[in-house]
Amino acid sequence: MASDIMSLSDKEIKARNKQRLSAPKTTGEKAADVLYWILRIGVIANVVMLFFPSFNPIRVSENVNKNMSLFSCALSHESMLNTFKATLRRQEWLEPAFQSLSTIGVFIIIATIIAIAGGCMSLGNTKLKKFGLLFSFTGGIIELIAVLQINPIVQNLANQSDAVGKFEDMKLFFPPVITAFIILSIAYIVISVVNFVLLPKINKLEGFEMEPQYQLFLMMLPFIALAFVFSYLPLYGWRYAFFEYKSGETLTMDKFVGFKWFTQLFQNAATKRDIVTVLKNTLAMSGLGIVTSWIPMAFAIFLSEVKNTHFRQIVQTFTTIPNFISWVLVYAIALAIFSTDGFINTMLTSITGEPFTTNYLMNSDHMWLKMLAWGLWKGVGWSAIIYIASISGIDQGLYEAATVDGAGRFARMWYITVPELIPTFCVLLLMSIANILSNGMDQYLVFSNAVNRESIQVLDLYVYNLGIGNGLIPLSTVIGMVKSVVSVVLLFAANGVSKAVRGESIV
Amino acid sequence: MVINKNLKSRNQKIKLTPADIVFNIFNYLFFAIFTLSCIFPFYYIFINTISDNELVTKGAITLIPKGLTISNYIQMGKVNDLWSSVGITFIRTILGTALMVFASALAGYLVTKKEMWHRKFWYRFLVITMYFNAGLIPWYLNMAMLGLTNTFAAYIIPGIVSPYNIILVKTYIESIPAEIEESAYIDGASYWKIFYKIIWPLSLPILATIAIFGAVGHWNSFQDSLILNANTPELYTLQHRLYIYLNQSSNLSALVQPGASASDSATIAGQMNTKIIQYTISMVTIIPILCVYPFMQRYFVKGLMLGAVKG
Numbered sequence: 001m002a003s004d005i006m007s008l009s010d011k012e013i014k015a016r017n018k019q020r021l022s023a024p025k026t027t028g029e030k031a032a033d034v035l036y037w038i039l040r041i042g043v044i045a046n047v048v049m050l051f052f053p054s055f056n057p058i059r060v061s062e063n064v065n066k067n068m069s070l071f072s073c074a075l076s077h078e079s080m081l082n083t084f085k086a087t088l089r090r091q092e093w094l095e096p097a098f099q100s101l102s103t104i105g106v107f108i109i110i111a112t113i114i115a116i117a118g119g120c121m122s123l124g125n126t127k128l129k130k131f132g133l134l135f136s137f138t139g140g141i142i143e144l145i146a147v148l149q150i151n152p153i154v155q156n157l158a159n160q161s162d163a164v165g166k167f168e169d170m171k172l173f174f175p176p177v178i179t180a181f182i183i184l185s186i187a188y189i190v191i192s193v194v195n196f197v198l199l200p201k202i203n204k205l206e207g208f209e210m211e212p213q214y215q216l217f218l219m220m221l222p223f224i225a226l227a228f229v230f231s232y233l234p235l236y237g238w239r240y241a242f243f244e245y246k247s248g249e250t251l252t253m254d255k256f257v258g259f260k261w262f263t264q265l266f267q268n269a270a271t272k273r274d275i276v277t278v279l280k281n282t283l284a285m286s287g288l289g290i291v292t293s294w295i296p297m298a299f300a301i302f303l304s305e306v307k308n309t310h311f312r313q314i315v316q317t318f319t320t321i322p323n324f325i326s327w328v329l330v331y332a333i334a335l336a337i338f339s340t341d342g343f344i345n346t347m348l349t350s351i352t353g354e355p356f357t358t359n360y361l362m363n364s365d366h367m368w369l370k371m372l373a374w375g376l377w378k379g380v381g382w383s384a385i386i387y388i389a390s391i392s393g394i395d396q397g398l399y400e401a402a403t404v405d406g407a408g409r410f411a412r413m414w415y416i417t418v419p420e421l422i423p424t425f426c427v428l429l430l431m432s433i434a435n436i437l438s439n440g441m442d443q444y445l446v447f448s449n450a451v452n453r454e455s456i457q458v459l460d461l462y463v464y465n466l467g468i469g470n471g472l473i474p475l476s477t478v479i480g481m482v483k484s485v486v487s488v489v490l491l492f493a494a495n496g497v498s499k500a501v502r503g504e505s506i507v
Numbered sequence: 508m509v510i511n512k513n514l515k516s517r518n519q520k521i522k523l524t525p526a527d528i529v530f531n532i533f534n535y536l537f538f539a540i541f542t543l544s545c546i547f548p549f550y551y552i553f554i555n556t557i558s559d560n561e562l563v564t565k566g567a568i569t570l571i572p573k574g575l576t577i578s579n580y581i582q583m584g585k586v587n588d589l590w591s592s593v594g595i596t597f598i599r600t601i602l603g604t605a606l607m608v609f610a611s612a613l614a615g616y617l618v619t620k621k622e623m624w625h626r627k628f629w630y631r632f633l634v635i636t637m638y639f640n641a642g643l644i645p646w647y648l649n650m651a652m653l654g655l656t657n658t659f660a661a662y663i664i665p666g667i668v669s670p671y672n673i674i675l676v677k678t679y680i681e682s683i684p685a686e687i688e689e690s691a692y693i694d695g696a697s698y699w700k701i702f703y704k705i706i707w708p709l710s711l712p713i714l715a716t717i718a719i720f721g722a723v724g725h726w727n728s729f730q731d732s733l734i735l736n737a738n739t740p741e742l743y744t745l746q747h748r749l750y751i752y753l754n755q756s757s758n759l760s761a762l763v764q765p766g767a768s769a770s771d772s773a774t775i776a777g778q779m780n781t782k783i784i785q786y787t788i789s790m791v792t793i794i795p796i797l798c799v800y801p802f803m804q805r806y807f808v809k810g811l812m813l814g815a816v817k818g
Contacts, residue, residue: 003721051653072654216623224629225612226668229653231636237645302534315538317547324796324803328726328746332753332789333548335557341782343551346566377544385807409527441643442729446750460643467644468734480642488639497788 031197035191036122036129039136042117042184046112049177051229052357057147057178058101060154062089062171066249074105077312087137093160097153103409104153107146107441108181115188117141123214127202140188147181166481241477261478271475277454281368285458286436291470296380297425300387301417305409312473316388319381331446334361364452371443371456383428387421396418427506430498434491437483446464459483508700549793556580556787564780579787589788591741592748599744600725604611606720610667615676616706620698643734651734657739661730666724672717679713680706716806719799726795749788756780 025033049055049092053069063084064073072082077098081089082306114135121132161170187359210218241262244255264271306312337343338360348356398416407415441460447458457465459479467476498506523531555563559574567573583589617623618630641649647656655661687709691701707714732747743751 039558053652067651069652069654070584075654156587180686185629205792212620212622212698213624214619216620217625219698220617220623220629222616223610223617223673225666225669226610227633227636229666230649230668234641234649237648239646240648303538305530305534307531310536315542318542320804320807321549321797321800322545322722324727324800325793326729326746328729328750328753329727329789329793332749332785332792333552335753336789337548337554341566343548343569347569349566350569381545408524408533409530411811438640446753463643464734465706468737470646473644473648477642477644480644484642491638 025315026200028198029200032195035195035332037120037187038363039191040119042187043112043115046115046184049180050112053230055151055173055177055180058105059175060101060150060172062173064243070105070108071344074102074109077102085169088166090159091164091166093157097160100153101150104149108143111143111146111455113139118188118192120218122217126199127206129212130196130199130202130396132374133196133199135355136188137192140185143181143185143188143492147178167393172406180385218280238477238481239249240474240483241355243474245474245488247471249471254290255475260331261474264475265478265482275479276457276464277305278457281455281456282437284368284434285371286439289375290366290429290432290436291375291441293429294425295376296383297418297421299380300384300391300498303384303423304391304417305413315334316381316385320385322343322378323382325378326462327378327442327446330374330443331479334447352412361447364455365490367455370408371447374447383384386424387426390421390424391417421500426502428497430494430506434494436490437487450464518737533563535566548778549797552789554760556783556790560780560783563783565619573711579783580791583784583787583791586784586788588740588743589748589791591742592745593734593740593791596726596745599659599728600722603663603666603720603725604718606663606667607669607672607721608714611669611672611717612707612710612714613702614668614673615710616680616702618673618677619680626728632669633670633673647734656735657742658736659742661735662725662728662744665731666721669717673720675717676710676713679710719803720807722799723796723803745792749785752785753787 016034017423050071051069053059053067056068056070056073058070059066061081061084065078067084068080069345071076077095080098080102081095084094118132118137118139121128121135149172154174157170158167161167161172216309231337236412239251242256242258244257244260245251259386265275266272303312303315306315335342339345340357342360342361344360372377394417399412401417402412437459439460441458441464444456444458444461445464448461463480463483464478466472466479494506498504517783551569554570557567557575557577558568558572558578559576562568562573612630618624618626618633623629650656650661650665655664683706688701688705691705696704718741727746728744729746729750732742732744734778736742755818
């Protein structure tokens, strides 16, 4: 049975999986399956609630930072107390109470982990399922007990603060999400008991087993979760584009402003002027990059005309180094060569005897070309490698035949090498057109200074300066949103062009 | 390199004409100058860090080092927070790369298994993340919401799943003969066992490639430190630290550790000006890259070629 899984096609596998699922089941098993789905969805919801600040059951006082999730509260109770007033922090009953709140958080996390294990086991055979129910049950019990402890602590805090006349200052409240946690944990307990009854008896000979399809899925699950958290979840941040928001605040519906920031982008004169400058810079620098994208190809072609192997290897080795250093280091190099006491000035001074002290980095002339030059210096050797590899793959017979026919060096380069490299070139060109709005920010950030700010600011850097530097989070989110959407559209367009022209997709 | 052998056999057949000679001269000259421009800055910075500081300040060091000394590197130890940044960067490079490689290997293996529950959907779910991006600010807010700002974990966890590397590993594993895996499966080996006994050792070449590129990426990373950990100077990466020093034009005493005595600060300030400090930190930042560079080279073409056949 084992071996034939491997040799099956996708479709056959699917059919098999379906067949297995549709194996005759009793009504009790069907009901258990439905309950299991509720349980699994509950576990997922539970995990999500651990990380969302708005679902934090242990944030019992308005004084606690609104951006703290259950998870971060459980990590340290001190960070919960950070935002309390000094007069409150001096009360000796405050710290132990929040310490126990943190401990409750830890227990809720442990309970969730146990519930996750139970949920995963529910994908196994009957024996594994029944074993998993034990986990769901334990998880439910621990979570219930932990959540129920919150109320007495809040009561206690209220009494103690009342006794010293600080009840108002404490701003205690009862997080409504506690109810959700109680319902969840009771659901775990009830479902595990009911399913224990519903599931058929365990066959004594059976071991713990799980179908391969679910085994593989569970092994994959951590990566899926990580991809979700770090790539899909940020999309949830797009909601900031529709709110009035300053760093550190919480979003509430009364701060909803609809498309205000979108219209500001086009109506506010100052913003509009900024955007126009920034777009001009972005398009100019990307455009220059695209216009010069043939340079690595030319570099590779001419390098392959160098006959001396050692020389060629040395060139290849050293011209790739700049690709592997960061833009910060490139800037360090720029300083060393072009600043007031850099190489150029010291060299000129020592040759002419007169002092030269121009700081070449402190002016805004030809900024686009300078940035292009740095980009080329850093990238050309590396970008050429793919072409060099392609050139080495070209059939030597072509060159020999051409030589016999009387083609000179340039004719061979132009009529044989270049056409062979064009497909690669086209793919890279299309990709760079799709990326026209994303030139990254590292390069422009490190080279920017008070003098050249206007002419160096590209879209990515502008978003950074606006959002992180000036705290204008909604507006910078709007710009980022528009940029993301345009980029995806461009990518699909480029892909469409590639498909139409070359019959191959690039993504 | 195979590439070079092929080129050699072709080039030897060319007969030289005067035009060829002129062409060759210009060609060699161009590449010589460009190559020089790629290595000279590093050399220039290096000779300035090992030369006598007074001469450096006077601007006397341009092409050859004078008055050799390594005192600058020793003095660097007294510069505030530099070594903590070196440590942080080293740990994140090693830990981050190890986890990323392991995750890419395992995920790359798993997505080749047709029998996985909704394999195609999950594979696309991972791959599609390469092509969209919520933007810098939502990303930052998301990290803040997850409690990952001002933590070391912010350097490691987001980088574990790298769709591009997963594709590379998947493509590579698909080229391994399926029979090897099948026979192990028949013998009753579990997916885990197949992974670490067969798939892992067989895919070591591609894992080395992604490890090298991953490590360089970690070593050079700058944005995450700048944006996420801006309020925790003890977590700054080396690149971030270098960036700060590059922008700090004066105020040398600020660079010296608070614990150091006043006379110590004075000596350092007296012996090393900002320029020398900047040069020395630049060297500290670049030396590890230059050290692993020779070992990286053989993976360049492989990495690039594999990247070209993705999907």
